Amino acid sequence: MTGQVRTVDGRVAGRRGQATRQKLLDCLSEMLSTEPYRDVKVIDVARKAGTSPATFYQYFPDVEGAVLELAEEMATEGASLTDLVAGRSWAGKSGWQTAEELVDGFLGFWRKHDAILRVVDLGAAEGDKRFYKIRMKILNAVTNSLTDAVKELQSKGKVDKDVSPAAMAGSLVAMLAAVAAHQKGFQSWGVKQAELKPSLALLVHLGITGKKPTK
Amino acid sequence: MTGQVRTVDGRVAGRRGQATRQKLLDCLSEMLSTEPYRDVKVIDVARKAGTSPATFYQYFPDVEGAVLELAEEMATEGASLTDLVAGRSWAGKSGWQTAEELVDGFLGFWRKHDAILRVVDLGAAEGDKRFYKIRMKILNAVTNSLTDAVKELQSKGKVDKDVSPAAMAGSLVAMLAAVAAHQKGFQSWGVKQAELKPSLALLVHLGITGKKPTK
DNA sequence: TACTTGTCCTGTCATGCCGTCAGCTTACCG
DNA sequence: CGGTAAGCTGACGGCATGACAGGACAAGTA
Incomplete structure (x- = not known):
């Protein structure tokens, strides 16, 4: 290739x-x-x-070119994030577990690559298509899987039809990425990781299934 | 002053x-x-x-010094974001309206100041305390109000006690900021503003009240 | 009008990074 | 051993940085 x-x-x-x-x-x-x-x-x-x-x-x-190289490398590794969602159940207790593991895996990945992800985020926000594409590559892994999950639940009549699956999935993933990017900030503000993760997992579960989780 | x-x-x-x-x-x-x-x-x-x-x-x-100046200016204006939450109701139809207006106001503010906010975000993510402080100043306006809202609903027994108000509010605000920062990205990916806003409002409502909104 | 004072701007300079090129060294192969 | 291509660097013109001294300007004073 x-x-x-x-x-x-x-x-x-x-x-x-x-x-x-x-x-x-x-x-x-x-x-x-x-x-x-x-x-x-x-x-x-x-x-x-x-x-x-x-x-x-x-x-x-130039420096940017080299950064792009690093970012590509990371994006390849990020493909494995799909496993956090694909083929998992959103029903009952296992649904809560799915949400928790997604949050955990996501934050971990971000913490591991935080330096390069910061730059990718900036480039994407500034409108650079190359960086945006890389960001998509990473986030799509999760977003697409989540979109499918919502669609499936909708077809079973378990989720309101007027929710846009893509928009909901995108919002949730953006949230995870944002919180992950400012993990240190949250801490220094007095919000502990231990409190953050349940909140995120709860929001993910609520957003996807529309219901409170059974823990 | x-x-x-x-x-x-x-x-x-x-x-x-x-x-x-x-x-x-x-x-x-x-x-x-x-x-x-x-x-x-x-x-x-x-x-x-x-x-x-x-x-x-x-x-x-230097350039950074001037950017800080611009950021301070914007942060002052951002204090008005409190009005989007303070003293509003989260019950029934007005609860949904509160959520919608919060999302609307937030995205609007971000779009208006997107260039400078990008730099503030980067500075904060890189650990620069001056930028982080400014970012807090803006987000706190909303976060604190939301935290209070959750606390109040908890005291009335309408929201589970095991939710950390600060973590929940922080997560939601981070989500809004992130989506706002990548509005253009979402669009070019095929997700329209019209779909995005309801999803965000729904998540905000779910996160704060724990219940689906009545529209 | 001429003089004074304090604000405001710029010409200039030493320093250091950028990005390129010619040319030298190293490794591999027949 | 000689040829060829890969690999590296010294050196250079160009430009941004950041500091200073001195000139331009406005406003008040005699």
């Missing part, structure tokens, strides 16, 4: 080249989690990786 | 100075809505305002 890794000027990267490239990505990733995106400079990344700026430009057009 | 406007080197700004300062802020605001935050340069803002970079540095320490 993905062709060979290539340098900006078209050469195919060999073993050594790929290693250098990866090292640059690793350093960039680390820098993103320790200082503002706006202040990340090519020269700093290069220095940290023990190489020169010119080398950086051999593998990436 | 706010003392006199001062330049970086301590002089008090007169009428002309304040006008220049404001013009710089206006131009910065406009630039933020037309290009990525990362690419906004002092020299561009100055050029746009018909002045020189040196003038910019007389009023602001």
Whole structure:
């Protein structure tokens, strides 16, 4: 699927080249989690990786290009988020469990990749289609599954027909993403994770099934 | 409350100075809505305002400093968001109306200030306390009111005791903020505003009262 | 009108990052 | 051993940054 890794000027990267490239990505990733995106400079990344700026430009057009690469990587891993919803039951006790595990898995994924996700979020909000696409790729994994769940419940007459499945699923996923992005903020405000998760799970359950969960 | 406007080197700004300062802020605001935050340069803002970079540095320490100024301005205006919740009823039809108007007001405010809010969001997510404080100031207006609403309904026995009012309110507000921030994204994905708002209002109503609304 | 005072703006400069290129070193292969 | 392509870097013009000193300007005073 993905062709060979290539340098900006078209050469195919060999073993050594790929290693250098990866090292640059690793350093960039680390820098993103320790200082503002706006202040990340090519020269700093290069220095940290023990190489020169010119080398950086051999593998990436600019910082944004490298960030996109990191984001793609993460998005691929994010495909596994589908498993949090697909094929699960929303009835009775297992419905509550489904909601809880979805919240748990989502927050965990976000915490793991928070630095790069921040930048993706910004890019998407600024209207950059490339970032938006990546964001969709991650969120769609969950959104589509949730949309299907609502549709199915609707067809069984268990959920009001006037709810738009896509809009409901989208809203819930946006909520999860937002809370996940500001986890630290919530904490410093006095709201503990232990309280946050049940609220989120409750909202997810209410939104999908329209009913209070049986725990 | 706010003392006199001062330049970086301590002089008090007169009428002309304040006008220049404001013009710089206006131009910065406009630039933020037309290009990525990362690419906004002092020299561009100055050029746009018909002045020189040196003038910019007389009023602001850097771009971030100026953005903070814009954000403070907006936060002050955002205090009026409290009115969307304070003193409203959550019972019966008026409860549904409260939810609808909250969603409407919130999305409107966000759309009006989307450019600056993006940057505030990023700053907050990156852990910058100054931005986080501003974000709180805006969201708290709504969050606190919602928290009170939940507490009151709990005391009347209408809502389960095991729900944390703060966590629930915080989650809902985070959802509204997130959806608001990605309004354009939703649209381009095929979800229309007309479908989005009812879903959000429904979730708000469900979250606060625990019950389906009567429309 | 000429002078004074304080505000306001800009020309200029040292510094540092950006992005590119030519050219050197290294690795692989016949 | 020589050829070829990959891999890396020093160096350079260009531009943004941030500081300063000094000029332009408005308003009050004699």
